Every structure is written in structure tokens, then in C-alpha cells.
Amino acid sequence: MIASPVSGSAAAPSARRRLVAAALAGLLAACAIFMAAAPGGAQAPTAFTPREESPEEFPEGAGRDETFYACTPCHNFKLVAQQGMTRNQWNDTLDWMTQRHNMPPLEGDDRKIVLDYLEATYPPSAPAGRGGWQNPFMKR
Numbered sequence: 001m002i003a004s005p006v007s008g009s010a011a012a013p014s015a016r017r018r019l020v021a022a023a024l025a026g027l028l029a030a031c032a033i034f035m036a037a038a039p040g041g042a043q044a045p046t047a048f049t050p051r052e053e054s055p056e057e058f059p060e061g062a063g064r065d066e067t068f069y070a071c072t073p074c075h076n077f078k079l080v081a082q083q084g085m086t087r088n089q090w091n092d093t094l095d096w097m098t099q100r101h102n103m104p105p106l107e108g109d110d111r112k113i114v115l116d117y118l119e120a121t122y123p124p125s126a127p128a129g130r131g132g133w134q135n136p137f138m139k140r
């Protein structure tokens with residue numbers, strides 16, 4: 001009666017150790033099977049890469065989001081924001097993107113929205129985009 005709890009507590013650690021060892025062995029076996037299966041198995045899904053830019057990073061204005069999403073399927077918007085052009089030059093740029101790079105043509109209102117934004121936000125010689133030079137004495 002008195003001895004059994006003693007022997008029980010003496011037996012418990014080794015039993016537990018054996019259990020842990022068995023569990024570890026099982027884990028190792030599972031790893032080995034997994035690793036053996038991996039090369040032949042399905043490829044890891046390609047990691048989703050979020051856009052590195054968002055429209056909010058660029059000056060606010062009517063048509064900003066439309067313009068951002070029209071241009072960013074192919075290149076980042078900084079490429080656009082670092083330019084300063086007249087409406088005509090922007091217009092030519094849109095043609096150029098379409099003719100040379102297969103941009104879906106922007107027509108009608110879509111084109112107007114994009115041109116309005118580009119003209120207002122990125123005019124010649126005073127690029128308002130990031131990286132563009134801004135006169136620190138001229139508060140906009």
C-alpha cells in the first residue's frame with residue numbers, strides 16, 4: 001500500500017522518457033517521409049507578392065487611382081511620377097505605350113481622366129512626384 005506510490009513514481013519518468021523517445025522517432029520518421037515525398041510532390045505555391053506601391057503614395061487628385069492602375073500592370077508608378085510633361089507629351093506617351101508596349105488603348109473618358117491627372121500632377125519642369133525636385137520656398 002505504501003510501496004506502490006513509490007514504485008509508481010519511480011517508474012513514471014522512465015515510462016515518460018520512453019514515450020517521448022517514441023514520439024520523437026515518429027516525428028523523425030514523418031519528417032523523413034515528408035522530405036522524401038517533397039521533391040516529387042507538388043511545387044510550393046508561388047508566394048504572393050503584394051504591390052510595392054499603392055496609389056496613396058502619389059499626389060492626390062481626380063483620376064489618380066485610375067491612372068495608377070492603368071500604368072502599373074507593366075511598370076511601377078515611380079517611372080511615371082518622375083517625368084514632367086505637357087498634356088500633349090503625355091498624350092504621345094499613352095500612344096507610345098499602346099503602340100510599342102501593347103498597353104490596352106485608353107480611349108474616351110478613360111483617356112481624359114488619365115491625361116487630366118498626369119497633366120495636373122506631373123507638368124513639365126516641376127514634377128510633383130516623389131523624387132521630383134520641389135522648390136522648398138514654394139508651398140503648394
Ligand code: HEC
Pocket residue numbers: 067070071072073074075079080083093094097101102103104114
Ligand atoms: C502594357 C505595358 C505598359 C503599360 C500598361 C504602361 N507602360 Fe509605360 N512602359 C512600358 C515599358 C515596357 C516601358 C520601358 C521601356 C521603354 O522605355 O520603352 C515603359 C516606360 C514608360 C515611361 C518611361 C519612358 C522613359 O523615358 O524612360 C513612361 C513615362 C511611361 N512608361 C508611362 C506610362 C504611363 C503614363 C502609363 C499608364 C497610362 C504606362 N506607361 C503604362 C510598358 C507599359
